[in-house]
Amino acid sequence: MKKKGWLSLALAIALTATLLSACSGNNNGGNSSPSASPSNSAGSSESASPEAPMKLTFWDLDGTAVKSSPGVTALQQKLNIEVDYISTTREAMKEKLNLMLASNDIPDWWKEPSFPDYDKLLQQSVAAEIPQELVEQYMPKYVAWLKRYLGDDPFQYVRREGKIYALPVIWDIGIDGLQLAFREDWLKKVGIAKTPETLEEMEEALTKFRNDDPDGNGQKDTYGITSAGDNIESMMSTVFGAFDAYPNIFREKDGKIVRGDIEPGAKQALEVLNRWYKNELIDPEFVVNKGNNVEDKVLGGKIGAIEFYWWAFLPGSAFLGGEQWYDKLKAQNPNFAFATTGGVKGPDGNWGISQYNPAFASGVMFGKQLEQDQAKMIRYMQVFEATQFEPDSYEAMNFGIEGTHWKRSDKGTIEFLPPYDNEDERKKAGIVAYSMAGSFNDYDFQTSYTSDESLRQLAKDTRAQGSRVIDILAPFSKPIYNENQDKLKQFTLTTYIDFITGRKSLNEFDGFVAEWKKMGGDKVLEEAQQIYDQYLK
Amino acid sequence: MINVKKSRGDRVVDVVLYAAMAVVMIITVYPFWTQVVISLDGGGAGGAAYASGMILWPKELTLASYKLAFDFAELWTGYGNTILRTVVGVLLAVFFTALTSYPLAKRDLPFNGVFTGIILFTMLFGGGLIPTYLLIKELNMINTLWALVIPGMIGAFNVLIMRNFFRGIPEEIEESARVDGAGYAMIFFRIVLPLSKPVLATIALWVGVGHWNAWFDAMIYVNDPGKQVLQVILRKIVIQNDMSDINNVINSIGKATAFSGRQLQATVIMFSIIPMLVVYPFIQKYFVKGVMIGAIKG
């Protein structure tokens, strides 16, 4: 009996021992960290025979990276490279990057750290300096694209003491993406012939949307307008734009930095909003709405006017493809239409909606080891340029080979040829949308494949309506702002909501401004002015 | 078991109880039900996904969303990897937790307080993500199954729960076995464990569900797509079909329906929960009354 007991225990300990040894031994799979170690890169490029392909590593964030796809194959041949992937997800990428850096496993490249993180990484000396001439030489289309949106010196935001450490990235459709739309079918129903152009006209429309049963169901269940309650800059920005005061962003007026939260125009906008709220034109739940609640209400047919991306107001085939709000509402309602505008005019003729600074993050950074291996850095640049900007490679990566897998339809969009019009076949052939860089999206270029030719002019015209009001200081490092931003934002948001809902009287606006300044706003403005004077004057 | 005649009062209580439980069931099933409906609803404009108000029934039935998920090649490797991790994880955890808890159940075990203190301390204090990652890397466990099943293997909470359960086993049982010459190892495996099915099942359930739903550790430690676990893949499915991202939109050309993010998310939830619901009844049988009687009388 006792012996049996010992046996079982011995087994248990043996199990433990094997487990622990399994941990320390190099197991099946072991550490397959594919980032190039210095020895690897030094070996494979120059000293090896010119025929040996260079090993490059890319991030696989969506599970779509396939080595055998026509696109990757073509690329490997064209540039004489061998491709490998690090798998993770977008959410975890930042965490994973930090961990890799902490364990001295510096990847060859990574993308889009925020500007504060960019500066932090530079302090840690993990990034390689990028010679500007190389970029201009090997990525001409990329640079041209940047210049379209950032002006003549597209590297200005990533330059530190004369040196560049990232390939800048921009979200080019962010600069004029948000617009205001009215339900045109409702306008017609309540007897308004033209799309509102002024604030008064908008107010009239919203009043009728609320009171005159525009959806014809006999119930007073519709509201003029709604918004989400968690961001001031997107909370009915049109009204603020009509008074030229945009909260939560930094703008410049006559060489001075201003912040919309405390400008007199904001008070006027709040007066209007307060009146609208009292008259029930604004959805009373706007304070608790989050993004998807807003979408629910719009698609549920309860809202007459809304601010959102202009491409959501057009059929999907006009720009990005897929099913946009327009398509969804049209499916419910054949009479439906959106009437879009970039904003409505206030008493002084001002109009606009708060947009996103296209330089929303720094860019693609290279690991320090590539400073010693310029050939590799160049090769990566060539990959990025090819796959994001050159039609041949882009098409091969995303659609396959023309004539074999796809052709241009008469609408100008991509049409897959049988049997590749079946998704399973495409998967087998390895044709999945995968972006090697995961970045550098030139939407004009990319949507030339997804949009109907007949609708492209419409898209262009609609887009042109947008105002380009952005936070001009977004890309700059602002430590004092970072420290105070949550506090100030909360304060503005709560107070504004109180003003709008009538809980606080607008006579207290001046008190709000004083308080805002006292709680750090003054210091923030001072810092902002300094930065403006230093960089943008 | 003595046959008890129920009084009328007792029967009324029974009816009320059953009715109350029915109400409880209805309200607790509701969130799950909404996801079922949304995943199946093919109604125009995203159907149930955008309904304001309570969701009760799909307007049009469609399995398109399920088909999309099914077709996702990595889904099946994801299931395989998750099942592997769950099974191995549960076996390791239950065994080693029990192994650790049993000695601590003896109050007069030398250094009992020290052991307990060491274990309890880890429930409150830890080194954090970076040192743990570095450790896993040092031990060459990156991208292996071990990185997923060993770090949380012996949870302090579980140890203490099990320990207290073991303490509830009458001493006479163990005494009589010792008198018969059994060693502690023998007692542990042959007597204590079989009598502890309810607590073992509870810990197995907690650990098992934990492994089934885990995603963050896999996201950090697993590099090969072929080794990735279910939850990470499910997240990728949802993100990959997010139509506000141009990378995905390009691939939607040729797709019959574009899915609302909500619908996919609901479908993905089904893929995650339904296997659990299927397996659970098999665990239920361990929560059986009267396990003790046999031991005392026998």
Added chain:
Amino acid sequence: MNKTASINGKRIQSERVRLIKRYRVLLLMMVPAMAYYAIFHYAPMYGVLLAFKDYKLTEGIVGSPWAGLKHFETVFSDSYFYTILENTLVISLYKLVFGFPIPIMFALLMSEIVSAKYKKLVQTVSYLPHFMSWVVLGGIFFTVFSLEGPVNSIVKLLGGDPVLFLADDRYFRSILVATSIYQGFGWGSIIYFAAITNIDPQLHEAAIMDGAGRFQRMIRISIPMLAPVIAIMLILSMSGILDAGFDQIFNMYNVKVYRVADIIDTYVYRKGLLEMNYSYATAVGLFKSAVALVLIVVVNQVVKRLGGRDHALW
């Protein structure tokens, strides 16, 4: 005196040696666990130093320069910190007082159900909310508490005016507690249910023979027999006292209720959005752990006094 002391000392010593001999198999059983804790929990513990350093990625945690108590000063000198600390404690305690008994009561009621099939069904269904993420549940409760939703419909029926509950700081905490109970009561009852199955049926049989009714049996037998499990669950729940439910609050809160619902974790999250400050986050984490430790010790002592050594943690 000295002689007695040394004799007692020797007695204690030899007693201990005797016990070690007797329990040697058990001590051997502790070896794997101690190895495990040493390697996977204690070896990485130097990570807490992060809270006292200015972390430089490339120099590692050990090599980074010391920052002393700087990060803690940042935490405590933030005037907002006391609001969020209060919120965290209040919400946690609120959840504890109302939420702790419910799974117990549910398990007790469940054990009264005769039909095994029905019992299984109710149990399984009750677990479902636990598996719904707060992204989903948040959306559902948004509808439930919306102005046009079922709760307000009842309010209107009763003659009142509809209230936007989720934006009202008078009700928000209660909603947090109620919905949290809703999500967790089923899953949380498992452990109590397991404990109930361990109760010797003979006890119940004897009580029935003595003429005890169901309710009386529940109070006199079931609950006392559950006392050990209840005690330990209570003590262990102290370890999470400063967590208060980030996922839930993050998905359900809005600016109007920050004043009452913003907790430590939501605040740290927002702060971390612009700058990933590991040191700050670690300092906050250390603070939370320290508080949890104190509470566990205190509650453990209380339980010891009330229920005796048996029910305490150590």
